[in-house]
Amino acid sequence: MEHPHVGPGRSTTQPDIATIEDEKAAFASNAIDPRQLSLSWSDITYDIPLSKKKRKALASQKEEHKQGDVEKGLAEHDAVAAAAAAASTPASGVPPLAPTDRRILSGVSGSVNKGEMVAILGASGAGKTTLLNILSARLSSVGTLHGRVLFHNRPRDPDSWKRTVGFVEQEDMMLGHLTVEETLAYAARLRLPDKLYTRDQKTQRVQDTIDMLRLQTCKDTRIGSSNTRGVSGGERKRTSIGTELVSDVSLLLLDEPTSGLDAYAAYSVVEHLRSTTQQRGLSCLMTIHQPSWALLKLVDRIQLLARGKVYYEGPPSDMLAWFNSIGYEVPEGVNPADHYITIAENLDGSEQGELRVQKLIEAWATRDEGARVSAGLSSRASSEESVAVDTLLDAYKVWPTSWLGEIYTLTQRNMLQLIRDRDTLIGGIAQTVVILIIVGFAFFRLGHDQSDVLARVGVLFFLVINTIFSVILPVITPFPLQRAVMKRERSAGTYRSSSFFMSKLFIDIPSNVLQRVPFFVLFYWMVGLQKSAAAFFIFLGIGSLHVVVGVCLGLFVGSISPTIEIANILAPMITVISLLFGGNLLPSPPPWFIWLHYISPLTYAYSALAQNEFIGEKFTCTASSTQCYATGEQVLQQYNLQTFNIGECAGFLVAIAFVLTIVGFVGLRVTAHPKFRYS
């Protein structure tokens, strides 16, 4: 296969537009077929360190083995057996197992070719997900990995890998308020490179995907969430698959796409996958849990795993013949898939069961030797093809759209989510109204005698506390889902984390300020604060700035917390500490905690609002007053609220918002950065 722009001296990092246009033309004329790409893996062995407890148990179990007791825990027994087996066959390509490790996968080889659908099957704990994680480069950093994974006969290229492979996770992380069509449209807008596709072509790709996955009837239905009804489970899964298929992936990996679905929905998902795989010439690899026999017959090849080892690989149709040949026939009326998975488990922990499992694995390993060599040979491509693939992959080494384009699309998507989330909107308004009625009437139209002085101080402190609490929670609550969606999309190299963060700021700040301003206006009038236009607008300005700080604090907490549980602990903790040191609750904070007073945003918001209210105000003193504040300045002095003037307080609030934003962004990059492991 030849390509006009392929040459030994060509740069492989930044494709210029002319080259990309030519590549696009080459795609169209089939001069380069992106779907030539296929995946192969050989001798994959993966060991993880045993926990301390397990190491101890293993040591004591070895002791018991010496005394002739063989019926012990399977995992530990497997580790010993695997170590012994590996040590006894050094030529097999499987390294020996360290005594402190546990073997999860052992010498697993296989491949998926163009237009082919391959399923990995096995009992729970057989190693299916681990294998898929290794192949998709999403393996965690623990453990030692041996073996090779090749993408079109070359090691996976970290620069282009994530954009050429689609990974459908078991959990479908999608935004519940978007419709099926919108979900696919945003995926296409963000994932298809602007340099290769016009807006119309992206729209066409969405329609093609809807047609291919037969989602026409539900394309205008919302995805839904645990609280709101949306599409069915099968439609949801097909949409999730669609978000990968709208992009230019040539390889699709799916982790248990049928789990949680009824038999019909599961069959339908795999049937659609099969037709899509064939129509688009994809390579499709999935793990499946408890498939029906009818479903299994849809896939081209099956790889059966038991204890991290292959004990069958080939078409489903040949499976019966193979197992019959080694003496394991399927009883009448039993699903062959279930039967073959069950016999590879030693459920009762018996010696007989153990021998059966070992026999199944060894029978295949003996037969597999020749097949493995021929598989390696058949997948070797010509050097011309490999160079053409290099050229093709170059187009996927850069971000698909511009930074501003990403921010625009993500902001638009966030906006849709926000305005359609009626429960949160109505809940927020209801909460505001209730608090306004209670506080407004409790402090209604304050006067100027001595009791009103205390009431004014109290109501302003209440306002800053209430503002921070009302803002921070709605910012944090949707964060975990948005973050999970972001992680999935960023794992596919879709957009920069800064675009996600900016789009959050662009939506959360204006929406919260707009929601709070009517509250501030009514609050001001009901309580009867200073009757001057300047004071009113300063009040609104400081109040809004305080809302911005609350949003930034919410984003900070959401960003640095890897889970919602941690966010739920951190948010009240930070807020309570801020209010403890930001007001008059502690008349003289301990010197070693004084810094908490200066970093609390409440300090500045409260001080600015109090100065705005009290400067120039006069109060009446009566003969019965034990303590009399005749002027507002005396009040400010008494409560130590004039350390900084209003302008300085506003400056500190801006600075706190800025620092929270920067630290939050860094936190997000650290806690939600997609990690890939290629070796």
Ligand SMILES: Nc1ncnc2c1ncn2[C@@H]1O[C@H](COP(=O)(O)OP(=O)(O)OP(=O)(O)O)[C@@H](O)[C@H]1O
């Ligand atoms: N990081 C890890 N730490 C500890 N154990 C692990 C780790 N990764 C995998 N395992 C173990 O490896 C074995 C295989 O796990 P894996 O999730 O791949 O199984 P599976 O076949 O996908 O099972 P299931 O169908 O139940 O999801 C399990 O016993 C699991 O506990």
